[in-house]
Amino acid sequence: MKKKISIIGVPMDLGQRRRGVDMGPSAIRYANVVERLQSLDYEVNDIGDIEIGRPNRFDIIDEENLKDLKEVVKANQKLASAVSDIVAMDQFPLVLGGDHSIAIGTLAGVAEHHKNLGVIWFDAHGDLNTGDTSPSGNIHGMSLAVSLGIGHPYLTGINGFAPKIKPENVVIIGARALDPGEKELIKEKGIKVYTMHEIDRLGMTKVMEEAIAHVSNGTDGVHLSLDLDAIDPHDAPGVGTPVLGGTSYRETHLAMEMLAEAGIVTSAEFVEVNPILDDKNNTATVAVALMGSLFGEKLL
Template identity: 45%
Template sequence: MDHHRDIALISVSIDLGAGRRGVDMGPSALRIAGISREIEAIGHGITELGTVTAGGLETTDAGQHELRFLDEIVHVAEETRELVRKGLARGCTPLVLGGDHSLSIGSVAAVADHHRSRGAAIGVIWVDAHADMNRPATTPTGNIHGMSLAVLLGHGEPQLTSGRPSVVPENVSVLGARSLDGGEKRLIRELGVRVFTMSEIDERGVGACMDEALERASAGTAGFHLSFDVDVLDPRIAPGVGTPVRGGLTYREGHLVCEKAWRSGKLLSLELVELNPVLDHRNQTAELGVGLVASALGAAIL
């Protein structure tokens, strides 16, 4: 395993894909909480690639009810894709700070493109209280952050899917789900995406579930992208999220997921999304997020 890497740090300031304001400030909160310092303390270098900033809600056309702010989200996804592409071309490991989960439409696509050009596929481990597998016909809100994984699997609005899937269901797992819509459940069954619910995690343990997710993500691939939505954590330890759902991962379970991602030796890229400082208490969720990123990049107890 390469213990020292150059990390391409990218901020994506967007909350247009979400239902509540504030996650556009997530990257700033993570930086205030010392994310660069923590990464360098592990022994990695940092290459700053810049910030993608979405238009403001007040000045941006919301568009269709079932695809709110589509045009601006497409624009942000393309800019994110370009920055992640640039980081990969330099031999860096991309780390994207969000921002709402719609940014993954750009980040994961870039990683998939990069490895596809070398004849390889990638896997995805989507650590989230939600599956984000709605489509325009099934969305209860029109919020595109709830469609991101469906888009990456090639389902949904053509302007977002760009005509080809970034990943195949056999290499995708959702870990920590506890709030699924009816349309999502149908698509999950239809495609065969593996969803580890909190009930299964309670019964089997997060370690066993993560091992299975890693096996799926790594089977026949160059490695995997880790997409970590902080709302997967229990709101009692992570209050700074826009869509909290009771009964999430504990502090140690969250760290174990990230530690296992690093120890697998297959981590290609990662992102931390949906941190909402407006709803946080004294930046505690951001500080927790920094610790999780550090674990995913090799910080260890011993």
Template identity: 50%
Template sequence: MKRVDIIGAATAFGQPKLGVDLGPDALRYANLIEEIEKMNIKVNDKGNIYSDFKVEASTHSRRSENNLKNYEQVVDFSEKLAAAADESVKSGAFPLVIGGDHSLSIGSLAGISPHYDNLGVIWYDAHGDLNDSASSPSGNIHGMPLAIACGVGDENLVNIHKTGAKIKPENVVLIGMRDLDEGETRYIKDQNILTYTMRDIREKGISTVMSEALEYLEAKTDGIHLSLDVDALDPEETPGTGTPVGEGLSLWETLLAMNILHDSGSITSMDLVEVNPLLDEGNMTAEKAVAMASALFGSKQK
């Protein structure tokens, strides 16, 4: 890994809490670029991508007729991000997409996946993000990006940047699951998606879980995208996020997991999402997110 493109995904449209669009700059203020450069990696900060739509408190999270909130905004933003991610891979860089809410993965996967025949995905998160407009209790699109990437859901979102599904369910591994909706649980079972709940992690240990996930994916994929939501960690570790769930992973476990992924040499792109500085305590969530990214790029767990 010689060059990393940082792509700021300044979107809050996928969920109701304002401020997560400030996440990319919070990560920069926490020395993201400097920490990656310590690994002798060239960093190209490509700045932030914004939607043509403004984030306005008075109109945020209005439902469209298809039960999706901020629908037009998410479509617009996803197209822009997909183009940037596509260009990054095409240039030979490692795209590090920093957010921003998890709906950004609609765009990142749409732009990255065309460069692979069988892109694998590690979804490191408290949530499965496998809802669609029918199964979603909330209509928040940040709970849908993985389903959309698998070809399930609204046609316009599924067809962002390139027609059809971007990844195959059998090329997905879910890690850290502890808050799944009924429709998500059913989809996981129907598609036989490899899933590690927090109970699995506690029983097996994070090292075994990551090794098993890599073994499962490396056998059948030609690249692996990591999508890391900071709410995978326990809220005591990362308070600055919009949908915290208790009894999550520790920072120590996550740094070890990132080291294992680094040593594998298999990770080809990454999303780092859901850092909301307006909900944070002294930017500590951003600082810990930077530590996680640095561990993926080679900073060793002590």
């Protein structure tokens, strides 16, 4: 891990329809993320939040089934530029969300500096929909597909190149709610997925050993995209699209600890914290604790 971390918040809630996730970065900061990382001897620079536009009405392009497309593109272009600048300064970009559509911008910025980027995608969902396959038109369910170069050209073309990542370099962990179009794309592209079935059968240790080996094979960096809804709602209630039967608090910590031991992660984002739906900021506190484990915090 690089010893200099730049934190950037993205108070985005336009990629979905449940208000409140725009307060996620503030909730994570309130849970003392800066202090937690500084206590681990990192130099932490919080550069503030990306400014997010607020449309007067929901901008639905009916023929494309993409909600608030223009605003989502604009915000992700800003984020991509900011993340690229952080990487250019040889610092670790840590992005705080915000809904998961922000991964489009994060990956666009990181991929400018990595030709063969590995991606670990912790999520209850695949985020592999397009306007054609999405039941909702919410772009937060399309961010991984967009990063693979699949989707509307306004989204895939952010930063002027596509795709940002390759399917053979991606591992999805914790999936348990996949739409029919996502299942087809996973099979078509050969994307490696560890559903909760595999985690239950193999155990998190084996899953992470295999995932780490997969995303390290021939890559020149690894991005972690962690949606808090990967975790069971009992441990992380403050998310917009909770799905029962997720990874436990300890299983997710183990995953982060193993990533820290492997030393492969070069950028990360933690998304979908919604304090309006939370209980006493518990989900943001969980997110910060997981960041601690990712950056090398140990019990002894």
